[in-house]
Amino acid sequence: MSLVAQVDRATPSAFARGRRPGELTGGASLGLGIGVLWLSLLVLLPIAAIVSTAFEDGLAGFWDAVTDAEALSAIRFTVGAALLVTAVNAVVGTLIAWVLVRDQFPGKRVLEVVIDIPFALPTIVAGLVLITLYGPSGPFGINLVGTRAGVVLALLFVTLPFVVRSVQPVLIDADREVEQAAASLGASGFTTFRRVILPTVTPAVLSGAALSFARALGEFGSVILISANLIGQTQVSSSYILKMIESQEPVAAAAVATLLLAVAVVVLVELDVVQRRTARRG
Amino acid sequence: MDARVRRARRRTTRTAWVLRLVAIGYVLGLVALPVVSVVQHTFADGLAPVWDVLTSDDFLAALRLTAVVAGIATVLNTVFGVGMGVLLVRYRFWGRRFVSAVIDLPVSISPIVVGVALILVYGTYGWFGGALEDAGVRVIFSVPGMVLATVLVSLPLVLREVVPTLEEAGVEQEQAAQSLGASAWQRFWRVTLPTIRWALAYGVALSLARSLGEFGAVRVVSGSVAGESQTLTLYVNDSYQELGADAQRQAFAAAFVLMAIAVALIVVIAALRPKEERS
Numbered sequence: 001m002s003l004v005a006q007v008d009r010a011t012p013s014a015f016a017r018g019r020r021p022g023e024l025t026g027g028a029s030l031g032l033g034i035g036v037l038w039l040s041l042l043v044l045l046p047i048a049a050i051v052s053t054a055f056e057d058g059l060a061g062f063w064d065a066v067t068d069a070e071a072l073s074a075i076r077f078t079v080g081a082a083l084l085v086t087a088v089n090a091v092v093g094t095l096i097a098w099v100l101v102r103d104q105f106p107g108k109r110v111l112e113v114v115i116d117i118p119f120a121l122p123t124i125v126a127g128l129v130l131i132t133l134y135g136p137s138g139p140f141g142i143n144l145v146g147t148r149a150g151v152v153l154a155l156l157f158v159t160l161p162f163v164v165r166s167v168q169p170v171l172i173d174a175d176r177e178v179e180q181a182a183a184s185l186g187a188s189g190f191t192t193f194r195r196v197i198l199p200t201v202t203p204a205v206l207s208g209a210a211l212s213f214a215r216a217l218g219e220f221g222s223v224i225l226i227s228a229n230l231i232g233q234t235q236v237s238s239s240y241i242l243k244m245i246e247s248q249e250p251v252a253a254a255a256v257a258t259l260l261l262a263v264a265v266v267v268l269v270e271l272d273v274v275q276r277r278t279a280r281r282g
Numbered sequence: 283m284d285a286r287v288r289r290a291r292r293r294t295t296r297t298a299w300v301l302r303l304v305a306i307g308y309v310l311g312l313v314a315l316p317v318v319s320v321v322q323h324t325f326a327d328g329l330a331p332v333w334d335v336l337t338s339d340d341f342l343a344a345l346r347l348t349a350v351v352a353g354i355a356t357v358l359n360t361v362f363g364v365g366m367g368v369l370l371v372r373y374r375f376w377g378r379r380f381v382s383a384v385i386d387l388p389v390s391i392s393p394i395v396v397g398v399a400l401i402l403v404y405g406t407y408g409w410f411g412g413a414l415e416d417a418g419v420r421v422i423f424s425v426p427g428m429v430l431a432t433v434l435v436s437l438p439l440v441l442r443e444v445v446p447t448l449e450e451a452g453v454e455q456e457q458a459a460q461s462l463g464a465s466a467w468q469r470f471w472r473v474t475l476p477t478i479r480w481a482l483a484y485g486v487a488l489s490l491a492r493s494l495g496e497f498g499a500v501r502v503v504s505g506s507v508a509g510e511s512q513t514l515t516l517y518v519n520d521s522y523q524e525l526g527a528d529a530q531r532q533a534f535a536a537a538f539v540l541m542a543i544a545v546a547l548i549v550v551i552a553a554l555r556p557k558e559e560r561s
């Protein structure tokens with residue numbers, strides 16, 4: 001769950017007598033000041049620097065930078081791949097969550113742990129891991145290095161847990177009697193799924209999907225080895241930004257970075273709206 | 283039992299089998315098999331070559347740097363996470379939602395963007411970079427920059443664990459301690475900290491795992507000079523890109539170490555999770 005949603009739930013109460021609930025004390029104000037200063041130096045200023053550098057040469061400069069042929073093909077490919085990966089995750093992630101919650105079989109706990117591996121594994125190691133199996137010397141004779149399919153595979157790997165972990169708790173809490181009632185009234189398995197289960201899990205699927213979209217859009221480490229970074233083919237936006245900053249073209253780097261940033265903010269806001277709506281309903 | 287229900291049950295069972303196989307097959311093919319094959323690949327020529335890599339100067343330097351950077355970043359994030367957690371849960375102030383949204387943002391954006399943002403502020407030609415260098419402080423292409431990048435990519439991990447636990451715990455015990463004459467510091471060490479310890483441990487483990495494995499953001503701000511500004515993840519990348527059998531072996535040996543640490547941390551995290559939920 002996002003921090004914003006968690007904070008929304010917290011309701012500060014009066015700590016000391018004679019104070020309004022949640023009123024800042026002297027010490028707390030000092031702490032807050034330090035925290036906000038730290039956040040400004042760490043997050044706000046750097047982000048402001050990106051946006052202001054992107055528009056250093058005006059709107060036209062920004063437009064030129066993001067419509068540059070190489071930039072455009074990297075952006076198109078990244079967005080397309082992220083959308084594809086998000087769609088796959090929404091379906092397969094929900095399915096895996098379902099199996100983990102409703103099914104009992106030996107080795108389920110192992111499966112639980114394996115699903116967390118993509119989160120804990122360093123991204124560069126994830127890339128190496130995929131190349132070993134789906135690279136030039138892989139045992140299956142499938143070589144995905146330098147292909148768009150390889151990039152999609154890497155993105156699927158790193159985003160696997162998002163939908164699973166967001167849907168799982170909702171399924172655990174879901175009332176099974178409603179499903180049984182639907183079945184006893186003659187609803188088929190598919191109808192029960194569509195009319196009873198799907199409406200319950202949809203907000204969770206959406207928020208998991210949004211997170212995996214944001215992640216896929218900005219992914220770098222796991223993709224870099226398997227993509228071989230072919231310009232106009234398998235180059236992702238992150239690689240393009242890195243290349244631009246290293247070739248001393250900060251405006252080009254910042255412009256594409258601003259675009260990614262804007263999409264991330266839109267996704268987070270949408271996520272917040274979904275979570276608030278669900279919280280109100282529940 | 284009604285025949286229709288029985289039929290429905292049987293159908294679900296068949297569907298359940300299909301779903302189970304799809305789920306297991308997907309996770310096996312995407313995660314488990316590749317991970318196993320890396321282990322196999324690493325030890326294809328036995329233990330000796332792996333040991334040679336793990337005792338080489340460049341590897342040890344990378345290991346040391348990774349430990350330093352991840353260690354400092356985790357400490358900073360823990361202090362920030364606990365402090366900010368208390369503030370966000372116990373107090374109401376203007377911009378409270380905005381602050382939490384800002385803390386959430388860095389993990390949702392590309393690590394490359396994080397690195398570039400730091401360069402634009404603290405790099406030689408950045409907003410503060412020139413002034414800092416005149417004062418003799420080098421941030422980018424040096425350890426402070428790598429620490430900042432690592433802090434950013436794991437910023438909300440401790441906080442997200444601490445906030446719900448603090449909220450659930452409420453303030454009664456702290457108030458009781460206060461009425462018995464405990465100072466703010468005593469209340470924090472004796473009441474608040476023990477209450478959130480499992481959530482905190484979980485958050486710290488997550489944060490450490492993320493910090494040890496950060497690649498993109500560190501790649502942008504480090505310069506990656508072997509033996510100097512190369513963390514383990516950069517060592518894996520640089521070795522792999524070098525090509526040649528020796529370099530490959532280095533990449534796989536270092537990747538194996540990172541993977542072993544990651545798996546160990548997942549096990550710790552999995553062990554911590556139920557405790558946290560029970561409390």
